[in-house]
Amino acid sequence: MLEIRFHGRGGQGAVVASELLAQAAFLDGKRPQSFPFFGVERRGAPVTAYCRIDDREVRLRTSITRPDIVVVLEPGLLRAGSAMEGLKPDGILLVNSREEPAALPAPAGVRRASVDATTIALTHGLGTPMMPIVNTAILGALAAASGAVSLGALEQAIDRFVPAHPAENRAAARDGAAAVRVAPPLTAGHSRGASSAVARAPPLELPDAPMAVASSATIATAAWRTLRPEIDQRRCTRCNFCWKFCPDVAIELNAEGFPVVHLEHCKGCGICAAECPPGAIAMVAEG
């Protein structure tokens, strides 16, 4: 049995990617299964979906904790640290990234693959620059890099189950298959963990009664973001419109009245930049 876990953001199509993969596997004559992690689905929030592929009916109904393949639809999600959790030592990590696969962090033994699915998606008019819909491009890359499904079956599945722009999505899958790059596994001693960039928050103690007692400020929502506000203080007039209109309480005014963005909580909505009268705030792409 092959176990594949998808990590994406709400709106990118991770859940649909997992379903399409299952449909393609079925067309290949396999007995697949697909379901998303049941949680809050919010545009931009990290989303997880699971796909199992076997020759026999899959009776297992649990989430995937020891995946053979991890597919990451946006490289920023690697910073959050949990994407690679449990990935088998001889598994495959496929990331939507402009970077060469050899630059990807991974434990020893893992085959690393990368594909610039964002550029492929935008070339075919799928999604917007803030939220490109990269699922079909990365599925093409997955088919080529892992052989989990055939490219033909994937194209057939797209044709049958993708309601909007099936031709563009098929083309994106073909481009993804052609463009995927694979790096040899790192040997022991050279492995690199993914969690060094962002320290994992300590697990919260659950209270005895069903009451919410801790502050949500302990939750970082930075991983939701693809764009980050940068304030040019020389042009800031201290009008505090950015502070006034921030839905995420992520902007604070310092003692001089200048805005300070708390990046751990900013979701990158762009309201502050859009509402800034002197245009002192620019939204810049994350890493």
Place this chain on the structure above:
Amino acid sequence: MVKLTIPATELVRPGHAACPGCGPALAMRLLLKGLGPRTVLSMPACCWTVIATPYPTTALGVALLDNPIESTGASISGIRAAVDALAIPDVTVVGFAGDGGTADIGLQALSGMLERRTNAIYVMYDNEAYMNTGIQRSGATPEGAWTTTTPVGGAGRGKPERKKDIMGIVLAHRPVYAATLNPSFPEDFVRKAAKAREIAGPRFLHVFAPCPPGWRYSSEETIEIGRLATDTGVFPLYEVADGHLRLTRRLSSLKPIGEYLGRQGRYAHLTPEERARLQAEVRSGWERILREDASGSPGGPFSSRSSHAATKGDTVEAA
């Protein structure tokens, strides 16, 4: 320190689970700035229950009770009775529900609370559909708007029915105070919330709450879309105290409705004829409110001081 036009104290905490650019998230932040820390909220199933409490955390610096979706009105009547029985001083009891949980599922409980003259504030934040469950139409969804249950294509032209007039329904119950609020006008928003807090009796606030994923627009446009809603006459800002209606944002002329509709994917399918029909509807609604606007009459219920403050706030926003 630069002078602020709304209170600095934050009673909404960061780290909540709202979508980027969420109108309801900003609305709650402004609402609690006006209501202050001695507020008890009761909330049914809606976007905000999910936003507020990624268990075991809470994004609210005030007490919150989760209630069943149809019962917000009954729930705040009960909380008010308990607070009074225990003689806890200076508590503002607030029901906070979405448009579906108010204008559809919670309507009888709201009506009961208003009719019993419960001393509480009922807030309906209106994102104009059941957004938390995936954009299904509600009674408050406007005519012509696309939702997942009022599709576009074939015979489908978005929602065929008109938006339910919740303010009309509420005003028929003669509340002591009712107002429309829009987070794109923060000073007016906070002033109305603070004013509602100071009045005893049943009060109702209708809050405009733009939703980027549900209305199909890019997250940074939330404030501009809210501004256009008011300045096209789609969502006029006014308050009604003791039966007297007063506009709190006066407009010499309405912007064409196309400026508002054109910013949102949920209206992208509308033909010029359909837009013209919506324009006529908005214009007649606006004219009705102008006729009812009593602020010019001497001896009206509002002091010149409060209307001066509102004008000043509006000017700041219009700049």
